[in-house]
Amino acid sequence: xxxxxxxxxxxxxxxxxxxxxxxxxxxxxxxxxxxxxxxxxxxxxxxxxxxxxxxxxxxxxxxxxxxxxxxxxxxxxxxxxxxxxxxxxxxxxxxxxxxxx
Amino acid sequence: xxxxxxxxxxxxxxxxxxxxxxxxxxxxxxxxxxxxxxxxxxxxxxxxxxxxxxxxxxxxxxxxxxxxxxxxxxxxxxxxxxxxxxxxxxxxxxxxxxxxxxxxxxxxxxxxxxxxxxxxxxxxxxxxxxxxxxxxxxxxxxxxxxxxxxxxxxxxxxxxxxxxxxxxxxxxxxxxxxxxxxxxxxxxxxxxxxxxxxxxxxx
Numbered sequence: 001x002x003x004x005x006x007x008x009x010x011x012x013x014x015x016x017x018x019x020x021x022x023x024x025x026x027x028x029x030x031x032x033x034x035x036x037x038x039x040x041x042x043x044x045x046x047x048x049x050x051x052x053x054x055x056x057x058x059x060x061x062x063x064x065x066x067x068x069x070x071x072x073x074x075x076x077x078x079x080x081x082x083x084x085x086x087x088x089x090x091x092x093x094x095x096x097x098x099x100x101x
Numbered sequence: 102x103x104x105x106x107x108x109x110x111x112x113x114x115x116x117x118x119x120x121x122x123x124x125x126x127x128x129x130x131x132x133x134x135x136x137x138x139x140x141x142x143x144x145x146x147x148x149x150x151x152x153x154x155x156x157x158x159x160x161x162x163x164x165x166x167x168x169x170x171x172x173x174x175x176x177x178x179x180x181x182x183x184x185x186x187x188x189x190x191x192x193x194x195x196x197x198x199x200x201x202x203x204x205x206x207x208x209x210x211x212x213x214x215x216x217x218x219x220x221x222x223x224x225x226x227x228x229x230x231x232x233x234x235x236x237x238x239x240x241x242x243x244x245x246x247x248x249x250x251x252x253x254x255x256x257x258x259x260x261x262x263x264x265x266x267x268x269x270x271x272x273x274x275x276x277x278x279x280x281x282x283x284x285x286x287x288x289x290x291x292x293x294x295x296x297x298x299x300x301x302x303x304x
Contacts (some may be wrong), residue, residue, distance in 0.1 A: 021212030023204045030284035034265050057220040061291050068227040069259045072237065082241060083132050084125040089142045093124065097116035097149055 012051055019048045025055050029062060120149065123166055127173050133241060134177055134256050136249040140184075144176040151176070178271060181253070185273040196248035197285030203292065218292060223299050236298055243293035247286055254279060255286035 020028070025048045028041055037045065049056045085093075127148060131141035151172050152159070159168050203218040205211055214220070230236050244252040254272060257263045263271075269279050 016213075021204070021210075022214045023212040026288060027284050030287050031280055034280055034283065053222075054214045054219040057222050058291065061220055061223055061295075062287055064223060064225060064227060064230075065287075065291065065294070066259050068230040069240075070262050071227055072231050072260070082129045082238065083138065085120075085128045085142065085145070089146075090120055090124055093146045093149055094117050094120050096146060097120070097153055 016048070016051055019044055022048075022052065022055050025049075025052075026058055029055070029059050033062065033066065116149075116153070119152075123169050124149075126166065127169060130170060130173060131177060134253060134261070135180065136244070136252050140180060144173060144180055147176045148173045181271045185271065197251040197282055198247070198289055199285065200288050200292070203288065220291065221295060221299070223295070225299070239294060239298045240290075243290050243297065244286070247289060250274075251282045251286050254282050255290070258283060 019025075025045065028037065028045050031037065032042075032045065049059055124145065127145045128141055131144050132138060135141050135144070148169060152169055155172075159165075162168075200218075203215055205213055205215050244255065247255070250272060254268055254274075257268050257271070258265070265276055265279055268274075269276050272279075274282075
């Protein structure tokens, strides 16, 4: 069983070395979110994601960020507590609105 | 300011209450996209002025805030157009951290993930995050170290869902430039969220 496991690891290592490295794949992952990749790129990407858990998670994480961010906007664009208008600017805007200077 | 003065007699609007009710919300919305407080203050002011001028047309149809946000979006787009014309990005001068340290730089695994920076399984769904205000705070802060234009491009793409071509036109950049910026923003943000939220938070 141990020999089988080692062999599997070696095969995996050999296989991943035949494909573009993670650094190139993460760029392709990002690009795939912008346009359709070529057939060759799609195959390389699929194979890499199939054997590399890290890039697979990277891919999932980016898509989660996209899904969460876009549905966040749909429900409420940006309600998070955060910076507020300073009192001076608030007064300036009020003055402008009421026609003062 | 003559225009504002003419309209200021509009009795239907209580301007001071308006600013108090919606000012901070609009400001945060603008800061998130423009990454610049002064610019955000200006667009919020322009939004209120424009809203006052067109109040008749709105006439209480729908939510006042939604209507104001609609005007603000236009003002933000105008701002991007104006500033990108004034300070165009040099061709091929993509911005943002490269984060080479995320990958092994020597040995057999050159170009593959470095163990300390390798992604992990977040085991989360969008609905786990949408209502978590503290998550969006971290999200906002994680984008802060990026160059403004890179952070804006990312927000326009992923938060507002604009198309690549629209963003290129708004920011006066080439599509290749945009892709490099988006890639760098994603690489940086994903790692930052992992470090500051997924590994830390008491979810």
